[in-house]
Amino acid sequence: MLRWLIAILILANGLAFAAIGGVFGPTPSSGTRETQHLNRQTHPERLVVKAIRPSESADVPTVGGPVTVPSVQASTLTQ
Numbered sequence: 001m002l003r004w005l006i007a008i009l010i011l012a013n014g015l016a017f018a019a020i021g022g023v024f025g026p027t028p029s030s031g032t033r034e035t036q037h038l039n040r041q042t043h044p045e046r047l048v049v050k051a052i053r054p055s056e057s058a059d060v061p062t063v064g065g066p067v068t069v070p071s072v073q074a075s076t077l078t079q
Helices: 002-021
Strands: none
């Protein structure tokens, strides 16, 4: 019984390898190209780095300042 299982698995692996290699024809992903995706790519030469002001950021810590207590409310769990 185990010999048949191993033989079937080897056959399935061989068929998968042949399918990936293109023996049964081209894969669906090798069809026509969609050029609109290339047009939508981000071009790094067009990006501009802009410094942010402290008023524009809420999560920038103040170095050397006092630590504020977070506003978290807790309650006991009921069973």
